[in-house]
Each structure stands twice: as structure tokens, then as C-alpha cells.
Amino acid sequence: MSTATIARGLEGVLFTESALCFIDGQAGRLYYGGYAIQELAEKSTFEEVSFLLLHNRLPKADELKAFSDELVALRALPEELIQQIRQFPKGAHPMSMLRTAVSELGMLDPREDDLTPEGLYQKSLSLIAKFASIVAALKRVREGKEPLAPRPDLSHAANFLYMASGTEPTPEQARLMDVALILHAEHGFNASTFTAIAAYSTQTDIYSAITAAVASLKGPRHGGANEAVMKMIEEIGPVENALPWVQNILANKGRIMGMGHRVYKVFDPRAGVLEKYARLVAEKHGKSKEYQILKTIEEEAGKVLGPRGIYPNVDFYSGVVYSDLGFSLEFFTPIFAVARISGWAGHILEYTRVDNRLLRPDAQYTGPLDLPYVPIDQR
Known part of the structure; x- marks a missing residue:
């Protein structure tokens, strides 16, 4: 039997190198490509x-314009997908719905299985x-309204x-949404x-990989936590209930949604930025x-x-911001996905630029061996 150390949840396990993101959970620092999140x-x-x-670098002015123009040109959805959303x-x-829509996008793309660097970049x-x-x-149809065409301006x-x-x-409002994204x-x-x-390490197409990512983000212990925070606020009711509510939760060792993080052991730097905007809201x-x-609750x-x-x-303050921008509770996590698609694609x-090595972790076997097979009529 193996005596290897088991890292539950893969905590502390390094499986690759990356220059896209640096997190210092002890000091509450977050960087994208070397740039502090507060500055960005x-x-x-x-x-x-x-x-x-x-690209792992900031663009020059002409590069940013060309990049933005490409995004604008790609905003429109296929009519087949809009019809599917209505159904x-x-x-x-x-x-x-988002998970299924991403999968449908792949089926509608004739170059779905193009794994070349250029093909992957264009699909990203x-x-x-x-x-x-x-x-x-999705929001428009859910409200009984027709989807709108994008505005290139x-x-x-x-x-x-x-x-x-x-x-x-x-x-x-646009700036508030920009910061949240x-x-x-x-x-x-x-x-x-x-x-x-x-x-993606299996050499599947990027639509399948992103569909899997959306499914993972849906969980309440990941992207769905921002919904849970607003449900918590609704449960508390009037402001004067907040103090006894949190005291009761603490006394009974309950969980407060939006507090705590797998990495940060101090104030999440993103929460610090959002708190400022939540206060303005x-x-x-x-x-x-x-x-x-x-x-x-925080205090x-x-x-x-x-x-x-x-x-x-x-997630602690994001729901207040999204609510102010006109989004109902169930759309908080999809907004998260609207932002995180850039990180997933990046x-x-x-x-894949270095070596798209198939991920294949192992587990320590703890079951019996060499059990005799007993015919079903003798069990």
C-alpha cells in the first residue's frame, strides 16, 4: 500500500505553473498578470x-481597440440558440440554462473541434x-420579454x-458593472x-470544457455563494434583527454565507473594493x-x-451591487460567469501553450483485495 500524503481537496498540490494570477492569502493580495487587483x-x-x-500583458491603445472591436463583432447570438433559450x-x-446554452454554441460551431492555437483563441x-x-x-426571456440585439456603440x-x-x-452604472466584472x-x-x-486536457473542445466549468461554478460553495448571501439578508428581515441573528449564529457555530475563503486568511481584497461600491449604492x-x-454582520x-x-x-457585498443594477437573485452567479469566462479561457x-498534459490524479486505495467471488444465488 502507498504511504503517500493525501491532500484532501488537492490543497497545496502544484500541478502546473502559471503567470496569470498570484494570490497571497496571508496578506490579502491578488494580482492578475502582475497587476494589483485594486489598480485594475x-x-x-x-x-x-x-x-x-x-495575452499575459496589457495591450497598447491600437491593440485594445482591435480587441474590443473583435468582441463587439462576436456579440450576436445564433438565431437557433435564441430559439432554444425561448424553449x-x-x-x-x-x-x-447557461450551461446548456454554451453546449449548444459548440454544436452550432462548424469548427467546434478545431484545437489549433488560432482556433482556440478565436473561440475564446x-x-x-x-x-x-x-x-x-436569459433574463429577458425569463421576464416575458424578447432578447435584444447588441449595441456596437x-x-x-x-x-x-x-x-x-x-x-x-x-x-x-456601466462603471459599476465594469468593476464587478x-x-x-x-x-x-x-x-x-x-x-x-x-x-480540456483530454483534448475535448473548449465548449465542452467551459460547459464543465459553468457546472462547477453553479455550486453554492463556489459561484453560488453570492445568492446565499442575499437569501441570508432576506431571512434576517429588518436591520434591527441583524445583531441578534448573527449573535445566535455565532453561539450555535453556524455558517455565515459570504464569510471565509479557502485561500484568504485576511480580508479578501476584492471584497474591500466591492464594499466601497456597496456603500455608494x-x-x-x-x-x-x-x-x-x-x-x-461583518463587525x-x-x-x-x-x-x-x-x-x-x-461574495459578501457583490449581491447588493448586482441588485442595484436590476438583477434578481438567481442571476448573480451567471454574472459571475460573464466575468470568469475570461479567466477560464486564459x-x-x-x-495548452506549454504542454496540454492529461490530468490524472490518483487516490490511495483503502478497500480489501482478493475477495472470493460468491455466485449470486449464494449471497
């Missing part, structure tokens, strides 16, 4: 961050462009909001990114109840959980 959130755009994740069960979760651009269009169409974030709502967003675009080898690479747009509840829980390295993560491109 303040100064960059989702298009520029997507270029960074696909989805009305009660299905949007993440299940198409997926980044179309994810926003798919989620917007709007940025990625602004066009997403327009296609989802039918109204051109204000510059403030930047913060969620990449985060190292999380469950969904690892799933995408594991699938509360002050300007009447979301003070939600914000006050979250601040009460009271921090007294007990902070010394144990448990702090708010990116990692697949990076992994």
Missing part, C-alpha cells in the same frame, strides 16, 4: 483585463463576447446592462478553472437596509471569526 479595478476595463488574461423550462435555474474571444449576450437573453459592461434591461445604463474575471486555480483545464440608491445588515462576526482568519469574501490557452 480603479483604472482598467473588462476588455483590457480580458486582453491581459489571454428552456421557465422554472429552471439560469445557471442550468467568441465565448467572452457571447456569455454576456446569453445571460442577458457600447462597452462590454454597458452593452450587457442594456441587453439585460432594455435601457442604456448611466456612466455610473474585473473583480470576478480571474482567481487562480479555483474549482471551476481547474475543472475547465481538467476537461446604499447612500445613493436606497440600498441602506442591505448594506447596514452586512456591516452589522459582530469579525470579533469572533477574525482571529480565526475568517473575513468577508468577494488558463486554457496558457496550459
Whole structure:
């Protein structure tokens, strides 16, 4: 029998090298391609961050324009996919719909199985462009409305909001969406990114790999956590209930959604950025109840959980921001996917540039051996 050390959840296991993302969980630092997330959130755009994740460098002005123009040209969805979206069960979760829509995109692409570097790159651009269009169409159809055609004159974030709502967003709303997409675009080898690479390492097509990633992101312990935070707020009710609620949870060693992270042992740097925007939303747009509840939970829980390295993560404040932008609870995780598609594609491109080695972990066998086979009539 093997005596190898078992790493449950693959924690601490290194299976490849990457220059796309650096996370220092002890110090609360996050970098995309060497750039601090705070700087990117303040100064960059989702298009520029997507270029960074696909090319591992920031673009020059003409490169960014050409890249953005390519995304604009790829936004429109095939009519067959729009018809399919109209037929989805009305009660299905949007993440299940998104998963199926991505799979359908692959079936509609005659170059689905083109694994060349150029083919992979072009399909990556198409997926980044179309994810926003798919989620917007899902929202419209779910509300009994017709999907809208994309607007070539709007940025990625602004066009997403327009296609989802039918109204051109204000510059403030577009910027808020842009920041949210930047913060969620990449985060190292999380469950969904690892799933995408594991699938693509079999030399399947990128649509299949991204479909698997969407399925992984759907889980409440990954992308679905932001939904759980807003459900928690609804459960608490009035602001004055927040303090006794969190005290009761702490006394009974319950779990507070949106607090704690597998990597960060201090305040998640993305949560720090989003907290600022959630505060602005509360002050300007009447979301003070939600914000006050979250601040009460953060402060009271921090007294007990902070010394144990448990702090708010990116999901803690994101729901308040998405709600203010007009999205209902079930669309919070699909928005996460609209952002993370850039990270998924970037990692697949990076992994395949060096050596697309098939991932094949092992497990330590703990069962019996050489059992005698007993005929079924004697068992």
C-alpha cells in the first residue's frame, strides 16, 4: 500500500505553473498578470483585463481597440440558440440554462473541434463576447420579454446592462458593472478553472470544457455563494434583527454565507473594493437596509471569526451591487460567469501553450483485495 500524503481537496498540490494570477492569502493580495487587483479595478476595463488574461500583458491603445472591436463583432447570438433559450423550462435555474446554452454554441460551431492555437483563441474571444449576450437573453426571456440585439456603440459592461434591461445604463452604472466584472474575471486555480483545464486536457473542445466549468461554478460553495448571501439578508428581515441573528449564529457555530475563503486568511481584497461600491449604492440608491445588515454582520462576526482568519469574501457585498443594477437573485452567479469566462479561457490557452498534459490524479486505495467471488444465488 502507498504511504503517500493525501491532500484532501488537492490543497497545496502544484500541478502546473502559471503567470496569470498570484494570490497571497496571508496578506490579502491578488494580482492578475502582475497587476494589483485594486489598480485594475480603479483604472482598467473588462476588455483590457480580458486582453491581459489571454495575452499575459496589457495591450497598447491600437491593440485594445482591435480587441474590443473583435468582441463587439462576436456579440450576436445564433438565431437557433435564441430559439432554444425561448424553449428552456421557465422554472429552471439560469445557471442550468447557461450551461446548456454554451453546449449548444459548440454544436452550432462548424469548427467546434478545431484545437489549433488560432482556433482556440478565436473561440475564446467568441465565448467572452457571447456569455454576456446569453445571460442577458436569459433574463429577458425569463421576464416575458424578447432578447435584444447588441449595441456596437457600447462597452462590454454597458452593452450587457442594456441587453439585460432594455435601457442604456448611466456612466455610473456601466462603471459599476465594469468593476464587478474585473473583480470576478480571474482567481487562480479555483474549482471551476481547474475543472475547465481538467476537461480540456483530454483534448475535448473548449465548449465542452467551459460547459464543465459553468457546472462547477453553479455550486453554492463556489459561484453560488453570492445568492446565499442575499437569501441570508432576506431571512434576517429588518436591520434591527441583524445583531441578534448573527449573535445566535455565532453561539450555535453556524455558517455565515459570504464569510471565509479557502485561500484568504485576511480580508479578501476584492471584497474591500466591492464594499466601497456597496456603500455608494446604499447612500445613493436606497440600498441602506442591505448594506447596514452586512456591516452589522461583518463587525459582530469579525470579533469572533477574525482571529480565526475568517473575513468577508468577494461574495459578501457583490449581491447588493448586482441588485442595484436590476438583477434578481438567481442571476448573480451567471454574472459571475460573464466575468470568469475570461479567466477560464486564459488558463486554457496558457496550459495548452506549454504542454496540454492529461490530468490524472490518483487516490490511495483503502478497500480489501482478493475477495472470493460468491455466485449470486449464494449471497
